[in-house]
Amino acid sequence: MAASERTKDLPFVRGDIAKFRHYVGVPLNPYDGPNIGTVFIFSSTPSKEGLSETHRSYLFETASHIIRHLEQAVEALEGKRLLKFNQGVASLLRMGSSAGLAAESAQEQPLPESRDKQQSLVSNLYNDSALRLYQLSATLLYDAFEFDGVRIQEPGPSGNFVNRNPAWNGSSILAEHLGPRAHKPQSLSHTLTSRLLELFPQGAVFQVLDEKSKIVAATSASDVALVDDPVISMELSRSFPGAVQIVLMPLWDTFHERTTGAVLGFANTQSRVYLGSTDLASISAFCTTIMTQVRRLEAQAMDKIKSDFLGSVSHEMRTPLHGMLSSLELLADIPHNAHQHDLLETARYSGLSLLDTIERVLYFSNISSGSYNLEHTGSNVPSEGLVHPSSLVQHKPAASPRESDTVEAINICEDIIHSESQRLRLKEAVQSEPSMG
Incomplete structure (x- = not known):
């Protein structure tokens, strides 16, 4: 490495970091997947005969123990996340009925001013039970999937639709839950929301690169590509300042066969990496549960009216x-x-x-x-x-x-x-x- 023009000026090659000049390593690849690291041993003097068979076996055995420990740690972490997910779905099913929402409203303490404003953002087309259900869903998504913030909003009016309800304040946000480290998201334009729902009807995980205009979208383990749509590339990172990961999942109403909204969760760090192969399926199941409960509330309201x-x-x-x-x-x-x-x-x-x-x-x-x-x-x-x-x-x-x-x-x-x-x-x-x- 010292003789190569590409690597001779690296600090560990020059000896600025350590004087070890000779090393041997074994890669770490949990679940027989890609290498995520290496176990190294260093020496300041070279070994004339190389490693003995005993040393080689010991090094491979040590790497094997580390790999098993990493696999157990990952399984324990996934088990905790699965437990959170199940608890969130159970809470949504328990509190999704009108009786459950009424009981929650009676037992709830007075809300802070900021959260109370979030719950009353949309007041023209939704009753109190539906809005409380959406707010509960945003909170459960925030807790279960470890987001820094979650927003649920309508796709926006289409065509020449004009809402003449004087109680409408013009907002399309159904619910929002922000963590202590989250930056307040900006309002998403109807053009951006329509493009997201049109290009990603099954949801997607967006990774914002160092260049804010470059965004990678993943819909599965094998379908990962750079987003070439100019509207999404320019407006998505601007609408979520500070976010490096954004998860989109449409809310599909099977009864009316239409998309009634979208769930947008975002994270400001890579400490919790969201994958299209695993997280999207769980979030999709959660959103299906949301729409089932919303549909039940609508049916109960219609039955009462009739x-x-x-x-x-x-x-x-x-x-x-x-x-x-x-x-x-x-x-x-x-x-x-x-x-x-x-x-x-x-x-x-x-x-x-x-x-x-x-x-x-x-x-x-x-x-x-x-x-x-x-x-x-x-x-x-x-x-x-x-x-x-x-x-x-x-x-x-x-x-x-x-x-x-x-x-x-x-x-x-x-x-x-x-x-x-x-x-x-x-x-x-x-x-x-x-x-x-």
Whole structure:
């Protein structure tokens, strides 16, 4: 090395660092992969006969012990990360329901001003439960994957879409969680977000090189290339100042078949290296769980809206219908002939049938919303000398949740059958009464 023009001026060749001039080494390659280092032994004088077989075996055995230790350390580290990931998914599943989010909101201490602003960034299209779920997801991603910061944001309006909601503050950020060492990311332009989602629909890991305009993207272990898109090369590193690693994962809504947002996690150091072959799969699974919970909240909100609408319409229809039936009863007390009597009974039967239909619509809306009250509905059904099944259930021992659900379903079906039987008996009575007269 001292005779080579390329290496003769290196400090360890000149002897500025150490006087050792002769060395031998064994490479370290855990999991039979690429070399990550070397075990060296140095000497100031050369060995005329070289290393003995015993020394060579000892050197290789030492390197083997180091490799096994490194492999165990990596497996222990991955085990801890896997545990964090599982805990994060479990927390998301536990707190993703509306009941869980409500309980969390009731137990939570007052939020700092900065975090409270983060949660209220988008207020036009999302209810409080969905925004709290996104904020919880950003926090869990930050903890599970050891990011310095996480941002979840919408892809931005498309076409000529204009939001006229006065409560909208113009932000597309759904949630954000920043660590103590993170720099505040800048707002991503709609052009940059669209290009990222278009070119990397399955996510990517970006490595920012020393030259800020050069970015390497990895989507798998074998697919690693320099990004040649000018928008991404110029704006991505500028939007995340100080970040050397940026992970992108789109939020794909399978129900609506569209991308509703993107998760962007970033790190300021290389102490935690993110790989396209392993980390992207875990983050993708986490994001799928996020969208599943968001979809469930949307379904619950829609069910509540439909149930409230049916209940409101049913009540509004029952009020004038009760007035019509009362007027018919008063009108029946006035002297009338047989033909008028038939008309009154037909109108009365039609009103009762319509009232029964409205009642069943109201019952079904209560069943779908989970607020069906057996005691209330059971009291409206005439017994006519029969023992109602719900009265027998009250004296039974406490049942398990599954048995309780079964008993409740049986009672609901029996209530409907009793109501239908009453309607049929009324219909037969009305049809037979004119002939009897």
